[in-house]
Amino acid sequence: MAIRTIREIGDEALTKTCKEVTKMTLRTKILIEDMLETMYQANGVGLAAPQVGILKRIVVIDVGDGPIAMVNPEILETDGEQTGEEGCLSVPGKSGVVTRPNYVKARAFNEEMEEFEIEGEALLARAICHELEHLDGHLYVEKVEGELRDVNDYEEE
Numbered sequence: 638m639a640i641r642t643i644r645e646i647g648d649e650a651l652t653k654t655c656k657e658v659t660k661m662t663l664r665t666k667i668l669i670e671d672m673l674e675t676m677y678q679a680n681g682v683g684l685a686a687p688q689v690g691i692l693k694r695i696v697v698i699d700v701g702d703g704p705i706a707m708v709n710p711e712i713l714e715t716d717g718e719q720t721g722e723e724g725c726l727s728v729p730g731k732s733g734v735v736t737r738p739n740y741v742k743a744r745a746f747n748e749e750m751e752e753f754e755i756e757g758e759a760l761l762a763r764a765i766c767h768e769l770e771h772l773d774g775h776l777y778v779e780k781v782e783g784e785l786r787d788v789n790d791y792e793e794e
């Protein structure tokens with residue numbers, strides 16, 4: 638396993654539409670392990686493959702309930718609304734207010750390419766929405782209500 642370099646806003650990789658994973662390979666499994674390690678090391682709750690420069694539809698999330706890897710994820714249902722602070726490892730030192738659904742149901746494949754469904758509320762719903770947008774080349778800063786603000790390191794999510 639290895640820590641990968643997190644691409645920051647302005648990097649082309651963050652503006653691209655990512656490709657579906659058609660087949661699981663050892664290389665892709667290692668990528669998923671590296672993404673988790675990179676996310677934990679940066680104290681993040683989610684990371685998408687384009688954030689480490691790989692244009693594949695893969696995200697990892699851990700909002701405190703253990704690691705979730707989602708390959709080719711798709712949102713099936715959303716409900717409700719939540720408005721709150723959001724940050725991104727690719728936009729270091731900043732946060733902003735974003736309104737997201739409060740409930741999300743999604744479908745994805747795991748590291749064995751087995752299909753699964755996941756339901757999330759609150760932070761998990763927010764993380765799923767945020768990470769999936771990375772796969773289509775979008776950053777949360779496009780959705781911020783008001784100003785992006787500076788945060789101190791210890792406050793960063």
Ligand code: ZN
Nearest residue numbers: 724725726727
């Ligand atoms: Zn992000």
